Every structure is written in structure tokens, then in C-alpha cells.
Amino acid sequence: MTGKLFIGRRFREVRESKKLTQKAFAERLGISLSYLNQIENNQRPVSASVLVLLAERFQIDLSSLSVNDNDRVMSMLTEALADPIFAPYAPNMQELKLVVQNAPGFAQALLNAHQAYRRNSEQLASLDGQIVNWAGEPTAYEEVRDFFHLVDNYVHELDTAAEALAERLGIPDNNTTTALVNHLEARHGVQIRQSGPHENSLRQFDRASRTLWLSPYLPTPTRNFQIALQIAALEEEERIGQIADQAAFRSADARNVCAAGLRNYFAGALILPYQRFLQSARDLRHDLELIATRFGASLEQVAHRLSTLQRPGSKGVPVFFARLDRAGNITKRHSAAKLQFARYGAACPLWNAHQAFEAPSQIIRQLAETPDGVRFLCIATELSKGRGGFGSPRPRYAIALGCEVSYAKDFVYADGLDLTNKGTYEPIGISCRICERTSCPQRAIPPLKSRLNIDRDCRHILPYRISS
Structure with missing residues (x-):
């Protein structure tokens, strides 16, 4: 998946051209009817796995699917193609845009191949001849990191569900801790207790006794987040499972890591409900400390939430x-x-x-x-x-x-x-290995696709000079 790809009109055109109902079309693609409906109404982006199924089962040319220019994929391709293995090929920006816009599947395949190559190279360099599995598949955390990155760190179903619950609980107008504790007890019969002073866990849920044990040393923002996280685990598992399954991860580990990330997402969206938070960010001009005080949150919670304000039609500052x-x-x-x-x-x-x-x-x-x-x-x-x-x-x-x-x-x-x-x-860069600046005094390593000139009679800040 190359990014947040909304092509609902194109999906609907394909379905109607095949004279299929939404139910029949969804069954052919192996997805739920609700997911297809959300795709066609541009409420959900299309995953790479669904795009592949669309191409295979309906003979659709993926290059015919229009997609907005994606700066993140452009950046990832630029970095990947700076690797010496692609030398001397150096595509210009127009070529890259054509690939990203017209062949998103190919762009993602190239990135996947390069990531696998890099992992294999790093394993080879570090393991010194030991016998290892050279499959080159991404780790679970890498897969999940890319999943959130490529959906713009915004999950519409969970965000709106959390916002609706926050509205019912009166968050943030009411005391957030009290509202969450009362909801957990009234809805789920769960009591909150303090764990022992020597317990290492922040949160521990005993299903048999319906008791949520929390560390007595948690600051209030962390305590609220852990309670909200437990609410997510009790109320949103079905929705979270559907989202994680539709992402079509390579391993069960990645799927489980994603589910954990989605619970965290719901918890953050519950204690910092979207529209109220967005308006506060605008009113307070993104003053982290004032926003944190208004919502009883931590600076990290506020900063992280600001990065998720990507709701279509109501986006925050990117x-x-x-x-x-x-x-x-x-x-x-x-x-x-x-x-x-x-x-x-x-x-x-x-x-x-x-x-x-x-x-x-x-x-x-x-x-x-x-x-x-x-x-x-x-x-x-x-x-x-x-x-x-x-x-x-x-x-x-x-x-x-x-x-x-x-x-x-x-x-x-x-x-x-x-x-x-x-x-x-x-002047800053992304990393030394792909930075184009030739005179940076803080450079740690030479850029990948440059020649080094070393003058034995003259030493500058760097022990070499960089030439293209």
C-alpha cells in the first residue's frame, strides 16, 4: 500500500461494470460488506492486498487507478534509489512521480525488495558467517510501523467510536479519571485496585475477579491512558480485529502488534477526543503545555495526538x-x-x-x-x-x-x-547516508553515491572531500 489511497468512485465503476451487487463484489474480493461500503464512500483507504485482489480477479490494470501524489512514498523511493546497488541510475523527480501515481503497486514492491536487501546485508555484516534465515521479511514492528505510517496515523472507525464514547462520558468537561472509572464499573463490572508496591506492571487485568490492578505510582495522565486502554480491550476487540485482519500482515506477531497499537490509538482518542482536541489546538496555537493542562494529559500524549489529526474534511496542521x-x-x-x-x-x-x-x-x-x-x-x-x-x-x-x-x-x-x-x-538532513550537503561539519559517514577525495597534504574538518 503506497499511502492513504481513496478510490471509491473507481471501485464503484468496476463493480457496476461487472453488474455485481456490493455483497457479491465483496465476496469475490474476500472482504466484508461494510469494508467495501466504506471504500466506495471514501471513508476507508484501500489496502495493497485488496488492490492486488482487484487486479487478479477482475483483470484491472492498477496503473489506471488514480492516486494523489504522495510525498512520503516519494521520499522513501528517493532514499532507496540512492543506494549504490542502483548506480548509475538516478531518476529525476518527474520519473518518480510517474511511478508513484501510475504504478503504486510497483513502487511498493520496489520498496519491499530494497528493505529486504538492506536487512539481508545488515544481517550478513553482523552475523559473521553464521547460518541464519535469509528470508528478508520485515519484523513485526517494522510492518506495523509502516501500516500506521501509510494510513496517515489516522484510523477513522476507532477515532469516531472513541469520540462518541467521550461525548457520552462528558470528556473532557467532567473529570476524566472519574468518568473512565465509573464507565468501567457500570458497563463492565470492573473494579480498579492499586497493585502492590513491588509489582513491575503498570496495568494488570484479572478476568476472573473483574479487577484492574494499576501501579500506585502512575501519574494521572498515564493512569487515565491505562484505564482507557482497558476499555478499548473490552469494547473494541471486534473492530480492532477486523482492521488488523484487513491489513493482511505477513505474520501473527505483526497482526498482534498492530492490534496492540490500535488499542493504544483508541485510548488516546478517548482521552483526547478529535473535534474538541482539534479546536483546542487551534485556540491555544498548539501550546503543548496549555493543551495538556486543559485535557489533563501529558506532553507526549498531546504531541502524539497532534500527529493523528488527519480526518478527511477536518484536518489539523500537518x-x-x-x-x-x-x-x-x-x-x-x-x-x-x-x-x-x-x-x-x-x-x-x-x-x-x-x-x-x-x-x-x-x-x-x-x-x-x-x-x-x-x-x-x-x-x-x-x-x-x-x-x-x-x-x-x-x-x-x-x-x-x-x-x-x-x-x-x-x-x-x-x-x-x-x-x-x-x-x-x-541546515538539517534526513541522515548522513543520503544527505547531499558536502560541507557539514557534523557528518558521520560519507553519502552513498559520492566519490571521496583524500588529500594527504591537507586536512579539513572532515578527513575527505566529497564530489558527486
Whole structure:
């Protein structure tokens, strides 16, 4: 699947040309009637597996299906084709657009093949001749990460269901904790108790006694999220299972990881209901701390929710969101903006997300420009996940959020910054391996498709010079 592909009119035309009812058409494709109805009404994107079935069973040329230009797939293809294995071929942007628009299945197949090649290469380099399985299939987490990435991190059925429940419970007007606790007891007969002081789990549900055990050390936002997560597990399993099944993952592990992610999605949408949250973000100019206070949420919950505001007809500002650990590993990522995160290797060291660890609890601002000339407002802050007393582990993370500079005035963090002065923008890239900048003093490794000139009589900041 190359992205959020809405082709309801085309699906309906194919069905009507075959003189089939929706029920018969759905049975031929092996999908539910409700899913087909949502596709035809552009309420759900079409998955890659359904596209393949459409082509096979009705002799449809996939290139005839119109699709909007997808910046994320373009970025992924650009990065993949920068690999030396494709040298000396260097497609221009027009060629890439033609592939993405007219042959989305081929584009995804190429990306899958390149990902498999990269995984095999990395295994070969690290395992030093050991006998391994060279199937090259993506890990469960990689599959699920791509699933959420390619549906724009927005799941309509769960989002609207969570919003409807929040409306019935009076969230956020009523106390969120009280509303969730009362609903869990009234609807499901579940009592909430505090677990013992030495228990390691945040949440533990005992089905026999209908008891939800929660750690006594959870901050209120985390406690609310865990209760909402239990509500998702009790009320939304059928819907979640259908969504996970329709994604047609390669393994049961991936399907289960996706189901867990969808429960998390519902929980976040319940405590931060879409329209109320969207309006608050606009009214408060995306001030993370004020939004968090209004909803009784954490900064990370607010930042993550901002990245999901992609409801058709009621979208928020397209933002990117990421969470990093101190080693620079990106543990959460999503981008509705043009800024994309590296699929291989570390993120650009000039990105302000890394600086957040140097200024705990402060919000750091940055105006940045990528090699393609796109400019961004970037904000980052450090968070501590510690719980318990002295000596307990305290994992530290940085969260990063931002938007293209054309939306910057919608953010309070742009106040006082000179958005028109080119000199105020710091050059950043996706990762060193594909960055085109030849004079970056922070470069860790040479770019893939460049020649290196080494002068034994002259040393600059880098031990080599880069030539195209």
C-alpha cells in the first residue's frame, strides 16, 4: 500500500461494470460488506492486498487507478534509489512521480525488495558467517510501523467510536479519571485496585475477579491512558480485529502488534477526543503545555495526538512527531509533513531533538531547512519516564514536533522568530547516508553515491572531500 489511497468512485465503476451487487463484489474480493461500503464512500483507504485482489480477479490494470501524489512514498523511493546497488541510475523527480501515481503497486514492491536487501546485508555484516534465515521479511514492528505510517496515523472507525464514547462520558468537561472509572464499573463490572508496591506492571487485568490492578505510582495522565486502554480491550476487540485482519500482515506477531497499537490509538482518542482536541489546538496555537493542562494529559500524549489529526474534511496542521532515546534511536515516528525520518541509520545530528537532553524540561525551538529547500519550525523537549522512589529506573526521552514554516504562525513557538530571514534557518538532513550537503561539519559517514577525495597534504574538518 503506497499511502492513504481513496478510490471509491473507481471501485464503484468496476463493480457496476461487472453488474455485481456490493455483497457479491465483496465476496469475490474476500472482504466484508461494510469494508467495501466504506471504500466506495471514501471513508476507508484501500489496502495493497485488496488492490492486488482487484487486479487478479477482475483483470484491472492498477496503473489506471488514480492516486494523489504522495510525498512520503516519494521520499522513501528517493532514499532507496540512492543506494549504490542502483548506480548509475538516478531518476529525476518527474520519473518518480510517474511511478508513484501510475504504478503504486510497483513502487511498493520496489520498496519491499530494497528493505529486504538492506536487512539481508545488515544481517550478513553482523552475523559473521553464521547460518541464519535469509528470508528478508520485515519484523513485526517494522510492518506495523509502516501500516500506521501509510494510513496517515489516522484510523477513522476507532477515532469516531472513541469520540462518541467521550461525548457520552462528558470528556473532557467532567473529570476524566472519574468518568473512565465509573464507565468501567457500570458497563463492565470492573473494579480498579492499586497493585502492590513491588509489582513491575503498570496495568494488570484479572478476568476472573473483574479487577484492574494499576501501579500506585502512575501519574494521572498515564493512569487515565491505562484505564482507557482497558476499555478499548473490552469494547473494541471486534473492530480492532477486523482492521488488523484487513491489513493482511505477513505474520501473527505483526497482526498482534498492530492490534496492540490500535488499542493504544483508541485510548488516546478517548482521552483526547478529535473535534474538541482539534479546536483546542487551534485556540491555544498548539501550546503543548496549555493543551495538556486543559485535557489533563501529558506532553507526549498531546504531541502524539497532534500527529493523528488527519480526518478527511477536518484536518489539523500537518505535523511531524518523533520520540528519541539518548542513543538517538527513534522509538516513535510519524510525519504528515514533508519532513521524513531515516529508515536506516541515525537522524541528523543538527536536528534540535538531540539538544533536548542538554536542557531538561525546556522547550527548544529551531528553524531548519532540509536539502530540498523546505523549511520547518521544529520544537523539542526532554521527558523523564521514571516512577517509584529513589533508585528506580528513570528512562529519558526527547519528543520532537514541528511543521512546515508556512504553518508556523499557527504555533505559539514561532512568536519572536524571524521566519523571513534565510540566515535563521539551520541546515538539517534526513541522515548522513543520503544527505547531499558536502560541507557539514557534523557528518558521520560519507553519502552513498559520492566519490571521496583524500588529500594527504591537507586536512579539513572532515578527513575527505566529497564530489558527486
